[in-house]
Amino acid sequence: MPDLRNFALVALFIAISPQAVAMAPGEKAVTSSYENAPCAVKVAPEERIECGVLTVPENRRKARTRAIRLPVMIFRSTAAAPAADPVVYLPGGPGLSSIEGRSTGKGNPFLLERDNILLEGRGNRFAQPSLDCPELLALRAADATLVAQTAAAGRCRAVLVASGIDLDGYTSAEAADDLDDLRKVLGIRQWNLIGFSYGTRLAQTVVQRHPEGVRSVVLDSVLPIDVNYDEMAGASLRRAIDLLLDSCASEPGCAVRYPDLRARFAALIERADREGIVLAERTLRGRDIAGAIAAGLQQPNLIPSLPRILHEAAEGRPNGLLPLLEQTPTRFNWGLRLSIWCSEEMPFEDPARIAAQVLPALGLGGADSRTATPEMCAAWDVSAADARANEPVQSDVPVLILAGAFDPVTPPAWGQRLLRTMPNARFVLLPGQAHGAMFNRCGGQLTLAFLRDPRAPLDGDCVAKMPGFRVAAE
Template sequence: MLTVPEHRGKADSRAIALPVMIFRRGAATPAADPVVYLPGGPGLSSIDGRSSGKGNPFLLERDQILLEGRGNKHAQPSLACPELNALRAAEATPAAQTEAVARCRAGLVAAGIDLDGYTSAESADDLDDLRRLLGIAQWNLIGYSYGTRLAQTVLARHPEGVRSVVLDSVLPVDINYDEMAAAPLRRAIDLVLDGCATEPACDVRYPDLRGRLDALLARADRDGIAAPGRVLRRRDIVNALAEGLQQPALIPALPRLISEAGQGRPQGLLPLLRSAPSSFNWGLRLSIWCGEEMPFEQSGRMAAQVAPALGLGGVDNRTATPGMCGAWRVAAAAAQANDAVKSDVPVLILAGEFDPVTPPAWGRRLLRSMPNARFVQIPGQAHGAMFNRCGGQLTLAFLRDPRAPLNLDCVAKMPGLVFAAD
């Protein structure tokens, strides 16, 4: 356990405890610089379900260190809001969700928790405290999704302790995510529609796929699409496509699923409609987001992300709403918390071609302020471009020598997606 102050800005702040896991490399002497994995979210655990290093490619050459983020599932205290998880899974009204946020906050505050202490800056300081406590001169950060934002914060606050950084599916610090939350999904859907239209076999099998989808969505609005046990509306169909776009193995089948649903057979979409509550730790998620993102976002632009004109059925990809943050009531971060991070540390940026959450352009954006960064788009992949053979090879090679030229043969040999024509 790592013991740190709950709020470093307050002299009388109490101590909190964060679990640490260290996976050791085998018998051979490991490299002196371990890797630290920073998960997505915010609000996903670093250590949940981790009981073995078996199959972990990083352990071939170096140790891996995991620090449970402050406020997360296994930290003491945890900022869990299980009622909110359940309500969001049930697609409860915004008012009901906001009321649950207020109840969760009241319970946590009554327990003596200082919600202003749960920030990316504090988490970055936790990581550097751990590095120094373990006597590590420098280590390598591997961030995924929100973890890339945390890695950028570490670079801004503690660059001396970082040898290299891998950023997979980048969330730039200076992007106001909730103002453009719908655009990445719209872009990814268009890539599928255009990809089928330009692939002869797919276009012959499913001609005018865009028109088919438009007709399907219009019918869902008008009459609903009958499915076993339910009636699908536009929002359901778009949610199913969004889930399919998170799974690279399923993306080639999306033209077929769209066409079948248009012919009255939507069963293929049903497994993509998840109803189980997410594993996000919502208290931590809200403390970070409501302090570091919401103060810099325009409510009108945020509201436009669920407007009918977008054609997405009101699918809400925003991380939080102004109402939720109004109920959570945490202090706003300083303005520089929304500035692009400048760094000379070697950085490998990986992006998935079809990412419906953090599009490749956001990864390229970091090249403006990180002169030693390199960007690689992985064909056919989605959110999580590292989790395939080529992405893994590039990551391991980069860790061996972050300043060496990258061998991109595996990228050049990837055929990308071949859309199913059967």
């Protein structure tokens, strides 16, 4: 399914009082306002794409705070009479831009019925200010040591703070308030939220803080607010790899063609750690192989080929791993990522459990799927969020939860977890899919149908017809 985003504009600098920061004597408080402005990214000139800037307080919890500016993009519907409730897309991360690369609305199925709105998150690439940490990003891409990454985080923090940035203002709670401020200044009574990965956590925070403005929510690849991600990151990858191995063993064609794949995978990881596997002028260790398979598991079209790739690598022909190792690293905004994570996740996590996620006992060669470490967060040094940032959301807002069976990042059980506290939520498991269960024909159909009537029964016929795991032909 294509990418998503869109709705209405209002005139210049419309102030709203509910989110105003308390005034100090002799000072004027920063209030949220909106103005039309040129698009922050290049867009197709012939399309109905309207842009602006939302100005908000940097830290609503402080009386003395400065204003920050967040770009807005509104993709207008092609319908003659668009639905009054637009769609707002919340990307993953944290630290992925909402608007980068969003140059056109062509192929966006939401525009057939309603507008699509994008708000660049505070601190992100096109926001003013941005919390970008280019050195840390480069070190992550180079798989540098955690010691080096931690030192880079400390240096980036020093630069940002010296420029006047209040890092305590960059949280999911503040971002949720930004979204609700935007809804109000645009004159929208209610809208629909679509969150992907970290965006599901932000969507839950909006529902927690501003339920009156939310008509419905679609959560794809759920990160529950009350799940301690770093305590389970390695185990989540292990679950997905085990499902792949079990799926091959249970399908006759795969089991005959690639016998004993579980034992061969374990032996491959062990051999890589013991003596290394040379490939394209580099020496692979167990963590590299596990990381390559993790990358493959995030691409549903590649999942059927993974048994062959593992089998060939175990036979001494590892070239199939090369495309998985050469994928472009995700361009996270690491300053924003750390501000959110070190405030809302790390204070509630157990350091011993975090460390256990890279132990050899998981059989992944120490592959590190954690977002951050206690040391990195100590270097970043932001204030801990209150307990509400780690409590499940109680809500009767209609919710559609989508999960991919092979998701190595946010297991399907995390989506099911929300059913305990969201009585109007429905969970759909999509066979053969991974992280990003919405981005296929069936996921798109379910999402569009849900948006038309969030309380109507879902037609699961397309789910029943999905093939699930089928080994790829040689």
